[in-house]
Amino acid sequence: MSSKLIRGCVYLSAAVTFASLLFILLYIFINGLPHLNSDILSWKFTTDNQSLIPSLITTFIVLGLTLLIATPIGVFTGFYLVEYAKRGNKVVEVIRMATDTLAAIPSIVYGLFGMLFFVTFLGFQYSVAAGVLTSVIMVLPLIIRSTEEALMAVNDSLREASFGLGAGKLRTIFRVVLPVAMPGILSGVILASGRVIGETAALMYTLGTSSNLPSGLFSSGRTLALHMYVLSNEGIHVNESFATGVVLIIFVLIVNGLSTFLSNKLAKGTK
Amino acid sequence: MEETQSKFTQKSQKRKFEQFGRTISFICIAFIVLVVLSILYFVISKGLSTFTTDGVSVIDFLFGNTWRPGEVGENGAPLVGALPMILGSFYVTLLSAVLATPFAIAAAIYMIEISPKNGKKILQPVIELLVGIPSVVYGFIGLTVIVPFIRNIFGGTGFGILSATMVLFVMILPTVTSMAVDALNAVPRHYREASLAMGGTRWQTIYKVVLRAATPGLLTAVVFGMARAFGEALAVQMVIGNAALVPTDLITPASTLTSILTMSMGNTVMGTLENNVLWSLATILLVMALFFNILTRWIGKKGAMKK
Numbered sequence: 001m002s003s004k005l006i007r008g009c010v011y012l013s014a015a016v017t018f019a020s021l022l023f024i025l026l027y028i029f030i031n032g033l034p035h036l037n038s039d040i041l042s043w044k045f046t047t048d049n050q051s052l053i054p055s056l057i058t059t060f061i062v063l064g065l066t067l068l069i070a071t072p073i074g075v076f077t078g079f080y081l082v083e084y085a086k087r088g089n090k091v092v093e094v095i096r097m098a099t100d101t102l103a104a105i106p107s108i109v110y111g112l113f114g115m116l117f118f119v120t121f122l123g124f125q126y127s128v129a130a131g132v133l134t135s136v137i138m139v140l141p142l143i144i145r146s147t148e149e150a151l152m153a154v155n156d157s158l159r160e161a162s163f164g165l166g167a168g169k170l171r172t173i174f175r176v177v178l179p180v181a182m183p184g185i186l187s188g189v190i191l192a193s194g195r196v197i198g199e200t201a202a203l204m205y206t207l208g209t210s211s212n213l214p215s216g217l218f219s220s221g222r223t224l225a226l227h228m229y230v231l232s233n234e235g236i237h238v239n240e241s242f243a244t245g246v247v248l249i250i251f252v253l254i255v256n257g258l259s260t261f262l263s264n265k266l267a268k269g270t271k
Numbered sequence: 272m273e274e275t276q277s278k279f280t281q282k283s284q285k286r287k288f289e290q291f292g293r294t295i296s297f298i299c300i301a302f303i304v305l306v307v308l309s310i311l312y313f314v315i316s317k318g319l320s321t322f323t324t325d326g327v328s329v330i331d332f333l334f335g336n337t338w339r340p341g342e343v344g345e346n347g348a349p350l351v352g353a354l355p356m357i358l359g360s361f362y363v364t365l366l367s368a369v370l371a372t373p374f375a376i377a378a379a380i381y382m383i384e385i386s387p388k389n390g391k392k393i394l395q396p397v398i399e400l401l402v403g404i405p406s407v408v409y410g411f412i413g414l415t416v417i418v419p420f421i422r423n424i425f426g427g428t429g430f431g432i433l434s435a436t437m438v439l440f441v442m443i444l445p446t447v448t449s450m451a452v453d454a455l456n457a458v459p460r461h462y463r464e465a466s467l468a469m470g471g472t473r474w475q476t477i478y479k480v481v482l483r484a485a486t487p488g489l490l491t492a493v494v495f496g497m498a499r500a501f502g503e504a505l506a507v508q509m510v511i512g513n514a515a516l517v518p519t520d521l522i523t524p525a526s527t528l529t530s531i532l533t534m535s536m537g538n539t540v541m542g543t544l545e546n547n548v549l550w551s552l553a554t555i556l557l558v559m560a561l562f563f564n565i566l567t568r569w570i571g572k573k574g575a576m577k578k
Contacts, residue, residue, distance in 0.1 A: 003472070003473075003474040006474055006478075007385075007474075009373075009377050010377045010378075010380050010381045010385060011381065011385075012377070013373070013374045013375075013377035013378040013381065014377070014378050014381040014382070014389075014390075014394060016374060016378075016444075017374070017378045017394060017397060017398065017401070017444065017445070017448060018393065018394065018397055020401065020441055020444070021397045021400055021401050024401075024404065024408070024412060027412065027416070028408065028412075072299075073299045073302060073303075074299075076295055076296040076298075076299040077296065077299040077300055077303055079292075079296045080296035080297060080299065080300050081300075083296075084292075084293055084296055084297075091300075094304070095300055095303060095304065098303055098304050098307040099303065100564055100568075101307055101561065101564060102303070102306070102307055102310075104498060104560045104561065104563060104564040105310065105502075105557065105560050106498075106501070106502025106503070106504065106529065106556055106560055107502070107504065108502065108504040108529050108532055108533060108553075108556070109310075109314060109502070109553055109556055109557050109560070110310075112314065112532065112536065112550070112553050113309075113310045113313055113314055115536070116313050116314070116317065117309070117313055120541060137306055137310075140303065140306075144303070168285055168288065168289045169289055169292060169293075170288060170289055170291070170292035171288075173292070194403050197405065198403070198404070198405025198406065198407070198408075199405075200405070200406065200407050200504075200505045201406075201504040201505050201529075201533065204505075204533065205536055205537065225405045225407045226407075228407045228408070228411065229407045229410070229505055229509075232407070232410070232411045232414060232415075232509065233509065238415070241411060245408055245411060248405055248407070248408060249404065249408065252400065252403045252404055252405070253400070255403060256396070256399055256400055256403050259399075260396065260399070
């Protein structure tokens, strides 16, 4: 009797999880797709059309620049932790604590730090530069973590073979270890992309919320997620919020598809 | 002679190349440490200036229940009691964790113990998608679905702790579930086999063996969910109503640390008391994040020792 009850609860919970996704997707798509018309997809933002195209382009700019800066830093940090530092070293312990701390900080605190440091202290104002640098700091722990895990999964015999043939450390990393670890590192980068696309709290006080396309590195803009936030807080453009939500969710679907594809590839590669 | 000597004493091209790789990765490491330290330094020093520069007492700040920055009370002390926000943050975090934990563990049991096939094929991608959905979308759905729903049932405005809890429940459910799945997955197969061989039923095995063995992992999952709920800003800000009052019930507007921060930070001038107290709120947030982090480490260590 009681086991039947528990069984029921377990099935119910699985169903609730499944249903909540289904509901979110259907709700946003059904309400948003009809409003995804030429008005909201026009090139210039006006108060009439509340176009999301400038935000869409800004999202790509912020995303691209963030990955461009964060990926090398994160990957090289991973190199140091796994390839250069002696295993079980104290330094590694400290760095791991530092990245763990970074990962645990709520995104609003990143936003406030960015506002204090980049916007005010360095005088960037609300700008693409401040937003990008803030999101770089935010995604670094994700990239470091996945690089570390990917590198550690590479079999030591590969490294030894490379050293045995007379290759140096850096050459071994780039020619032998990196190709094997690539899917893992990439999936970290994709995870980071998802985070940047969905981020609002960290960007609100660094990128600002200007509705136009930024004219340069030091001008403000807004990403899609911020666009949706501003629209729904104003409360008068609900339909446009739904339409923006559709585009955001499509992004999420793409990012998830890519990461599933890569993790399948990784699973095949290590076997 | 000199030529030969320099050949032996100079670093070779290859050696320089190696040095280069080492230097670059060391610079990156130093950069990370610098970033962490400067975040801690900037936020905390700003947050402490409320107490050092403006002379607000820590007790008044932490336990005062009137939040009207810019105004002074009868005794001349500024009215910057953060208790309403602190309580609000703890209420929504605890309530959403209490709600989400049984669901998450049950869903994880389904995925690992009952139907691994469906779990892997259907629920795994579902959970990954739910984790990936941006918090604005959750907040927006809270605003357009949950708030009106609660307004219809309980009356009032619909904004408040209950709405925020519901939104956070849906938000942290996938996070906690996916970590609970990892925890159950880590339980060795022979534990289950031993229990079944002793005549334990499936449920006895799950309840008395698997869940017991996975407890540290499950706790970590819950703490992680709580950390996420505590730090979530915009989704909560959209549905909680943002009234800086000590919460008396679940359906009147309240506020959390994050919601007041998002609302007010843009409207204050750097360096004033109104601004400094906001940094003090941010400091509480940061300290709590560090606390959650230490807690997960501690649970991990304790759990590891038991084995």
